[in-house]
Amino acid sequence: MCGNPTRITGFFYDSHHKNRDRFNSIHVDGRDSDRVDEEFVATIISMYGEDSDVFRVRVAGEFPKSLPDSFIPVEWAEKASEAPAPVIERVFRVDIGVDVARYGDDSSVICPVLDSILQEAPDIYHHNDTMEITGYTVQTIKRYARAHEWAGIHVKIDCDGLGVGVYDRLTELKEQVVAEVEEERRARYEDAEPEDTPPAFELDVVECHFGGEGGTISDKDPIEFKNSTGLMWGAVREALRTGAIKLWRDDKQISQLSNRRYTVNSDGKIELERKEAMKKRGLSSPDIADALALALHNPQTSDWSID
Structure with missing residues (x-):
């Protein structure tokens, strides 16, 4: 043999x-x-x-x-949480990960990341239906559109479960939200010079799937992931390993990031522990970590590179 x-x-x-x-x-x-x-x-x-x-x-x-090993070492998550915040003179990109739960012990989380290097405090909700989460997401979009007027906003929603309802409704509302932001900006910059006026507001609503196809994070990565859950969490792991992101400081998030295990399956691919198995070990669903993974996820990039 x-x-x-x-x-x-x-x-x-x-x-x-x-x-x-x-x-x-x-x-x-x-x-x-x-x-x-x-x-x-x-x-x-x-x-x-x-x-x-x-x-x-x-x-x-x-x-x-x-x-099994822990997929993300706790010291990496702690170091990224305690690191000084990077100085960003002007934000050009805001990514918002939306992990949707409804009722029960799980939480719905809306997680913003600025320029892929700075995570801001996520909003965490309990016992809300999908229309309420859609409303909270619209509020978050408008808040960041006001705070960072030169930035495009990219909302990534997990659509494998209840999130598909949030995605569908937010897609319906997209033109309305863009028009409202643009109208507010026109009033604010009515007398401004063209060079001082922010560009047209860009809003992207992205359908994501934790149960999607796997692959490698980058062309140089020697290890494949079984599915897109591994790819998304792999992007978070790589950002933490290289010190490329400053995390919002929260012990619950650190725990969620560092408590998920992985195995190398019979095909030699990395397979992350399922949420059901985590709950059997007495752990909660990693909702905050999932929302962060969604925010860093870029399904339109073929090589899954954080760069």
Whole structure:
């Protein structure tokens, strides 16, 4: 038999463990092979660390640990939360992630990020229907349109569940919202010089899906994600790893970001822990973290690059 040690159950795993006496086991470490590119090894170490399951499976040729890894190290989330806020002279882009819940223990979250580098305080709602969340989203759009008049606003909504209702209604309201913002600006800048007048208001409403197709975050990423949940959270992870974003300081958000686990599946792809499994471990749904992931998500970019 020949294979990558991706699972800690099954016939191949047993041949190297409880049934080892029946086999002649041979282990190949990628670092000792001239068929493995050194840059590949260095990239894995840089992105995931030598103690990660990604490194164990894809480089060292070892079986995963018995317990899954946390996808985002808590120290990365803490560092990004405690970092000084970047100075932005003029904001040119506002991304707003909208994760929609209705009733029960989950929360609906509207999360704004400025120029992809500064997360502002999200709005968190409980026990609201989709029309109320749509109204709150419209309020957020208008608030940021006033605060950052040179910025285009991009609203990303999870449409796998209740969010599709918010997306549909907000799409219907888009022209009205744009017209109201433009009318307000015309009154404010009636006597201003052209160079001092902000550009036409740009509002983009984006349909997103956590259950969509997977892939890699960038062309240089050596690891694929099973689905778009991994891609979205992978973008957050990479922003935190590289120090590219300043997070709003909140212990609940830090907990949500750092408590989600991942495994390397039999195809060698990263698969994030499902929310149902998290709740079985006594954790709440990562609604704030999901809204942040939506805000950083850009489904129109083919290489999933944060840059």
